Amino acid sequence: MPMQPLELPGPHGDWAQFVDDLVECGLADARRIATGLKDGAPRSAHEVLDRWNDSSIAVSTAGGVAGLLAQVHPEVEVRTRSEAALQELAKFGSELSLDKELYAVFAAVDGGGLDPEAARLLAKVLRDFRRSGVDRDDATRDRLKAIDERLTVLGQDFSRIIRDDVRTIRIAPERLDGLPKDYVDAHPPGDDGLVAITTDYPDLIPFTTFAHDGAARRELHTAFLNRGWPDNDPVLHEILDLRHEMATLLGYPDWAAYDAEVKMIGTGEAIGEFIERITDLADAPGRRDLAVLLARARQDDPGIEALTAADNAYYSELVRREDYEVDAQEVRRYFDFAKVSAGLLDVTGRLFGVSYRPRDDAPVWHEAVTAYDVLRGDEMIGRIYLDLHPREGKFKHAAQFGLVSGVAGRDLPEGALVCNFPTGLMEHTDVVTLFHEFGHLVHHVLGGAQRWVRFSGVATEWDFVEAPSQMLEEWAWDANVLRSFATDADGVAIPGELVAKMVAAHEFGKGRHARTQMFYAATSLGLHRDRPADHTAYVAELQERYDLLAQLPDTHFQAAFGHLDGYGSGYYTYMWSLVIAKDMFSAFDGTNLFDPKVAERYRDRVLAQGGRADAADLVADFLGQPYSFDTFGEWLAR
Known part of the structure; x- marks a missing residue:
């Protein structure tokens, strides 16, 4: 029977109960498995790892759903319940990582007959136990557990305060001088005759880019930099x-x-x-x-x-x-959101050998969210959700959230792209951001056919995860790529000479x-x-x-x-990843970014591997040699 995606409640369903049930079941399964592992029965190394994998899958899915909904669900109750669920999951994870009996089970495993991937998993599990402090005295372990649980709450508080602190300046209409007409039309004066401009990105970025009024720009950017203060x-x-x-x-x-x-x-x-x-x-x-x-x-x-x-x-x-000779207001007329989002799917589909099937019938958490099945040929290999426009109470930046971690033959990878773009014309910087974040999403899906959930999707070292996304940005600067979807209101494609100027201007700064x-x-x-x-x-x-x-x-x-x-x-990981991304991109032919041999090699040797190997080894396998600073240094000096 084909694998099926997670069944979500839909916009009018009981999402709070859904989260509660999913987390309760996930924790119950994980506890049962952990208890069973400690029963003293003889088990092979593979049996121990298989059961651990089952436990990890149970909490991974619960955590993925709760982590996403805590940031995007339109109802405060659902966000709050999801945050509470994450606290419960973190508490369980802390308890598990400090369980001496469970650690003893893994420490006693004879890994001599394991294949390299299973041996890698065992080594990482043992390392995780050590890094949690399982070998410390009882008082220290108790303190570490308390710290871990408190940090979960504090991290949620820190993020929530930023998310909810949307600030507004109110200015006279004439202070909008320099801004595009569609922006001005979307910001009419209120009853007091003043225009409200918020610190949300669709307001902030055009305003600080185009507004001639320096004092107004400073007022808005000051408000932006003071979000979260003093709380x-x-x-x-x-x-x-x-x-x-x-x-x-x-x-x-x-x-x-x-x-x-x-x-x-x-x-x-x-x-x-x-x-x-x-x-x-x-x-x-x-x-x-x-x-x-x-x-x-x-x-x-x-x-x-x-x-x-x-x-x-x-x-x-x-x-x-x-x-x-690059006018951003001239450039933006070629980047209508609907065309850009469709173009993104076409470009990545062609590059990675996949297609996207719209699923208007898929349950979603908000009417603005769109869902797609990801297919390779006729086979469904994952599902993605695009939540790309701002609303009250939603995550304020741009990120990919893993909903379900893929496991070969068991669970389809599912992820959500969460951004805050305008619904009409986009700045080209927004287009680049969209390509960047989609790079995480496609990594999550293409790397989601793993034997062990620990290595599923974006499971590489944290200072490598940005490299594939920074790589995908390059396709948002290529004239041939852009001309395939960047057209003005009359359907005229963006001129190649304009893209060349955009690239030259982009290099500045x-x-x-x-x-x-x-x-x-x-x-x-x-x-x-x-x-x-x-x-x-x-x-x-x-x-x-x-x-x-x-x-x-x-x-x-x-x-x-x-x-x-x-x-x-x-x-630092953003710049560290960029060093690697520039080196990896050098393997592509700049005149043909869709060269199937290079694209397939990159897909199969880097993205599809998930966390099966160290990132440095994946990159070396793709490039045929270890990565270096040379390409990055030459690029920066130009």
Whole structure:
């Protein structure tokens, strides 16, 4: 019998009860299996791992559903119940990881006859037990369990505060000067004669890019950088302190050392070295970019001494328009959301040898969500959900959420793409973001035919997961690719010469951008390493050291830096992955990005492998040699 996707309740179903039942059943199954493993009966290594796999599948599906709904369901009750469910799952996971009897079962397993993949699983299970502190004394284990459970709650609080803190400025209509007509039409004055502009991306990005009124841009961007403040300040302090305590209880000098052990980079010290290396590589290109931006800004304000984030998008757009002859408002008329989303499916289908079948009959959590079955030939290999427009109470950024982890012959991989795009014309930056995030989704699906759920989908080291998505961005800059779906209202395709100018303009600013990324990376590392009493002052010092943009006064960036929860001390991973992505992309023929031999090799040797092997080995298998910094360094210097 063919595998079937998870049956969801639909927009009018009882989602809260659905979550409760799914989690209750998942936990019951997992507890039963764990208890059974400790009954003393003789079992082969494969029998032990099979039962562990069954337990992992039960909690994985429950966690995937609850994790998604906590961020996207339109009903507060469902989001709240989902958060409570995640706490229960985390509590169980902590209990399991600190169970000495269960650890003894795995420690006693004779792995001599295991195949390489099963042996890899056993090694990772044993490592996870060790990293949880299962071998510590009872008092330490109790404290580690309490910390783990508290961190789950704090992480939810941190994310929820950011998600719910949508700020608004109200300005006179004439201060919209410079913005596209469709944006102005979508923002009519209210009863007080003022226009409301929010910090949600569909409002923020066009406004900071096109609004001529510098004071208004600064007002909006200040509001954006102050989301989560002051409520998240004590939350972040407690998160950082508890992570440090957990790491030291486990014998590590700090959280970065603990966290880096299971990543490609290996050590906390190596993170700092990587940040300095990229900072140095980007210094000359970044200062060259900044000089151009400042020169343009001084045409408007001769006395300006520094640029802030509120100025960057605006003056970068002016430089692209005036120096590179690329007008973003001209460009955006080729990127209607409906055409872009259809084009994305066509492009990725062609590239990876799959097709997408719309499922209007599939239950979804909101009427704006669309569902597709993913097929290879006539075989269904997964299901995806696209939730791409903003609404109240929804996750505010862009991310892929794994709903169901695929297991060969058992469960189809299912995932959701959650973004906040306009329903009409898109900025090309939005198009790039859509391709990027879809890269995670297709990785989840194509890597979802694993024997062991532990290796399903995006199951590689955390500092590699962005590389496939950064790779897919390249297809959003190719003229032939774009011309297949980017057409204006009359159906005229975007001109190739315009795309060439867009690419040249895109190359401008990469050095300055890299320096800003290193500021973010230094923030995530430094806050965990130093745990300063005054986060705002500390972050300001880091921005002065690493970023080429000046700090906006009276802002508290770290309070809304959501990656401090999920990525912890590892925000460096975006740039680390980009180094690898640039190297992998060099294997493709720039004149034919759909070359089936290269595309199939990439699909089968990298994406479809999931976590079966170390990322460095997957990349080396695809490239025919280990990855290096050479391609990235050459690109950055151009």
